[in-house]
Amino acid sequence: MFDALQDRLGGILDRLTRRGALTEGDVAEAMREVRRALLEADVALEVARSFVDKVKERAVGVEVVKSVTPGQMVVKIVHDELVAMLGSDAQGISLAAAAPVPILMVGLQGSGKTTSTAKIAKRLTTREKRKVLMASLDTRRPAAMEQLATLGKQTEVATLPIVAGQTAVQIAKRAMEAGRLGGYDVVLLDTAGRTTLDDALMAEVVEVKKAVNPHEVLLVADALTGQDAVTTARAFDAALGITGLVLTRLDGDGRGGAALSMRAVTGKPIKLVGVGERFDQVDEFDPRRVANRILGQGDVVALVEKAAASIDAEQAQKAAERMRKGQFDLNDLKGQLSQMQKLGGMSGVMSMMPGVANLKKQMAGANIDESVFKRQAAIIDSMTKDERRNPDILKASRKKRIAAGSGSKVEDVNKLLKMHRQMADMMKMMGKAGKSGRGPLAGLGAALGFGGAAPQIPPEAMEELKQGKMPQGLPPGFPGGGGIPPTFPGLGAGPKLPGLGGFPGLGKKK
Incomplete structure (x- = not known):
């Protein structure tokens, strides 16, 4: 819904943050562009005008002049006024009355x-x-x-x-x-x-x-x-x-x-x-x-809540235990693919991560085909129980049968098996790291490479997240928390995107 507005405002504010000292003329020019962006996004004229006036009044004031980073201070002011325009605090449905x-x-x-x-x-x-x-x-x-x-x-x-x-x-x-x-x-x-x-x-x-x-x-x-x-x-x-x-x-x-x-x-x-x-x-x-x-x-809090709601705690705990033992078969891979789909695919997850506006453009430019998740799940469904548990037995004749049963090609089966081997190796590393206390957060579940049940985030870190900050107190493995970075299953050797590395198995739309 807000992609176009996000792109416009992001570009305007990025230019401000790259400058050193800001003059009143710089702010006035930026605010004209902001008003134009709001009007193009169908914001009512009176609302856009009021918003820009409030931002401009604060942006040319003392708090920006005395700031070490004036551009970033203007971004903060825009953020604060945007929150105020939208209502400041979340207000759910009130039920504080006599029933019914x-x-x-x-x-x-x-x-x-x-x-x-x-x-x-x-x-x-x-x-x-x-x-x-x-x-x-x-x-x-x-x-x-x-x-x-x-x-x-x-x-x-x-x-x-x-x-x-x-x-x-x-x-x-x-x-x-x-x-x-x-x-x-x-x-x-x-x-x-x-x-x-x-x-x-x-x-x-x-x-x-x-x-x-x-x-x-x-x-x-x-x-x-x-x-x-x-x-x-x-x-x-x-x-x-x-x-x-x-x-x-x-x-x-x-x-x-x-x-x-x-x-x-x-x-x-x-x-x-x-x-x-x-x-x-x-x-x-x-x-x-x-x-x-x-x-x-981004919206890391929404990502946490969505993951906690969509991940089956009991199955996630079993997956975490298998990962700690270095076990990761094709059934586990299918579980990860399923969890990623529940979280809205890679684009859904990335839309809630901080600082991904430019990344989303590159992903769109790469013409990434996220339906690969469903195709990979279909390939796994075409295997027998023994083949899922022990992929090493998959020889040429079996691969042909699986490809025919899933409506895919043998090369697609080979890509899936290669991706599985890469992820299995990674899971072994994560399992070892977990035993040493440096492992992934037992929380966001297999879909994000963390393994485990609902994420446990310290209260002070959660409060900072709600305030739109990236806290320092996040557990290892959580985005921004250090340790082993989260993985995006099913996304291997494709385009290289800054900060994300390669995505094995992720193809382009045909």
């Missing part, structure tokens, strides 16, 4: 409101351990109620039974009564939407709000709609007094201006963001971490 807590979901048709309702319900049931009831108040759109009922079955969240002929207000009241009688903690009310703003839409949601007095009024907006989303946010806030925003499709290829503008024009926090199609792909919005990523500083 009514939450009203509003927004235009097509913004992803119904799907977001199901995602939020799933999040509340799995992470917050709350008993949730969903109810569709959309009596106009064909099959809208049936859609929510279907999503309820898929997410295993209860939905209010459909009664034909009731108005939105009547359904809302019935949902709250069912919530009280059923002992539910939260009732999510999915209201009707329109393709455009109109008086009938607003009148209906206002009546529903009066009837149930919701604790939260969440506006669901599509992050790809640009300035229209800002107009929508203003209108709904004026009519309902929304308490927060939910942005959908933040994983899309839009320019990101809506995310930067809506918080500023409404003064209401962005609480959750949709980052994928799966029901578990809705995250709490953290302004500091988003600012870090926009400025190319």
